[in-house]
Amino acid sequence: MERVAHDGVLVVGAGLAGLSAALAAAPRKVLVLTAAPINHGCSSAWAQGGVAAALSENDAAELHARDTIAAGAGLVDRSVARLLAEEGPEAVRRLAELGAPFDRTDDGRFAQSLEAAHSRPRVARVKGDQAGRAIMEAVSASALAARHIVVRPGFRLRGLLQDVRGRVRGVIAEHRGRLVEITAPAVVLATGGVSGLYAVTTTPAELRGEGLGLAALAGAVIGDPEFVQFHPTAIDIGSDPAPLATEALRGEGAKLINAAGEAFMARYHPDAELAPRDVVARAIHAEREAGRGAFLDARDAVGEHFPHEFPGVFAACMAGGIDPRTQPIPVAPACHYHMGGIVTDAQGRTTLEGLYAAGECASTGVHGANRLASNSLLEAAVFGRRAGEAAREAEAPDGRPLRTAPPPVLPETALQQLRRAMSRDAGVIRNAEGLTRLIGEIDELEARYGRTPELVAARLVSASALQRGESRGGHYRTDFPDLAPARRTFVTLSDIPASAALRFAAE
Incomplete structure (x- = not known):
């Protein structure tokens, strides 16, 4: 296996969260790995509506935070929602300074659209439905021009490197069929969501929860994985x-x-x-x-x-x-967004030292049970920047990481089987019978192909959905249509045994 030592921040993913982290990590050297060519294979470039922020005179960060909390159906971390709303206007202005051509009114202000569950028109847009593409073109150009950033396309994340204490020390990536071990003082995962695990999705099909699954395999705490938004x-x-x-x-x-x-x-x-x-x-x-x-x-x-x-x-x-x-x-x-993810604090730090996460693969607590429209690009910009600033300060630890083989790869035929099963049983409408059947199918696939990141991510979603005996936000149970006392899910992979279907079904 080829081995590379990077003395700086290693970012996996080149969407808005990943590139925001990379830009914010200056002057520290940053290596960005992306499986697809830059500006491809990321949900950010596909976003249509725009970026939500309190930019008008009749709006305020307090109102934006209130709408975010209301949409999240009782599970939003209020302090994080306030932080997102307060930093939102500056994040939009920063994107505009990078060259994002937001629509403007005749007097030069940001033109803003009204979207569902917002109490004010506050979505800054580009040509009606071109926000994601235009923003990513501007941010990508800035990242490629930055002297401290090197972008390497064609690298697929295959595993996380850890030392004997569990600290994340780098990644294993696959490039042109060969494995490469890359060590770094800090790793920022910005690998997107899990929508590619569903048969009908509005996001690039490559986004199938691999970052989430690999972080869970490394022992990271995962938050609210059952909450999936269907556009x-x-x-x-x-x-x-x-x-x-x-x-x-x-x-x-x-x-x-x-x-x-x-x-x-x-x-x-x-x-x-x-x-x-x-x-x-x-x-x-x-x-x-x-x-x-x-x-x-x-x-x-x-x-x-x-x-x-x-x-x-x-x-x-x-x-x-x-x-x-x-x-x-x-x-x-169609499956559109994952509210759950790798648990982080407001600086993008996960529960594993040396590992940071930002964007859709992270769980900051800002979305709760149902993301407010157009808060996704905002979260990527705000918390991507925060993660990059925090990762910039990481120091290289002593010693070397353990040598471990990456988890197995799920064949395409098995992936398509999983996608059909996830849409059937963990989709818009759920119940114990379907979720139990789904977990049994995941068990069978895992027995045949091993514990792949996709199967781990699917297990986290389905087992947590089975355990949540209520309907809340994006999670709707026909057998539990009412609300239960509000609680967030915090889970590690070790909390969910292979026999999850049997254990939860018996409760």
Whole structure:
């Protein structure tokens, strides 16, 4: 195995969180590893709505924090929510300074959209639905130009290096079929979420919880893994991943209708189209299950303005044979975001010394049971920067890490089996019977292929969902439709035995 010693910060992942950490770690040397070419294979570049922040005169960080806490259904860490909201405006201004071309009003202020569960229009956008791509182009250009950063594409994370005390000392990566051991004083995981573990997802399919699984295998504490957000309005044209019809369309007045042309959201929630995402996702799921279908009708709200106001949605629809100017868009819920992740403090430190995490793979406590719309890019920018600043101060410990083999690789056929099982039993609607069946299937796959990171991540989601006997936020149990006393989940892999399905089912 090739061995490389890096005297600086090692960042795994080149989305907004990873590159924010890399930029903030200056002047310390930073090595960024990414499996895909930069600006590809990351959810940040696919984000449509924008970045939520209290930028207008009739808004305030206190109001943004309040909306974040309300959306999180009782599990948000209030101090972290306040921190995110307070640092939000400066984070947006910093992105603008890097070159992100946010839409502006005639007087030069940030144009802001209203999205679900926000009490004010506060989502800074780019050309309607181009925020993620435009932001990532600006941040990527800055990272590539920074003298302290080296970006290495084509490196897939395969394992974490630890010493005898459990301190993380680097990573094992795979490059062109060969394993490389890279040591570093600090490792920042910014590996994205788990949506690629589901059959229908709005994110790059490569994001399948490998960073989460590897951190759990190393002994890190994982927070709230059962809370998965399903975006209600993926465009249902049979694509994998599914293109997204941004929530901003509903903010502009688009309506959800069934095949009979009836607007149905008022039957499910008083806020109708602007209800929290989990409510809208379940409503669409219910309409589809009842055979009535679900469509997003933006003909009156956007109509002929589609090509220039929402070019991404327009292009995706036209590619699928739908003209959204004259036709309702068929929609379905799809796995979109993981509220859970590797537990960190406000500086990105995990429970393992030497390991930091930021972005969707981290659990700061800011999202609770249901992420507020457009808080994801904000969290990546704010806490990515904080993680980079903290990792910059890490000192190289004495001694060498232990030599360990990386975990096995899950074959593609087995991955597709897992994706179908996760969508079937750990999706928008859950119950004990389905979750028990799912964990049994994970057991069988693990017995056949070994404890792969994907199977570990899936086990954490499903076992924690089975143990949470209530419905809260993005986690809905038909057999436990009511709320139980609020509690967060903090779990290590050793807390979940291989016989989890049997143990939880018996309780």
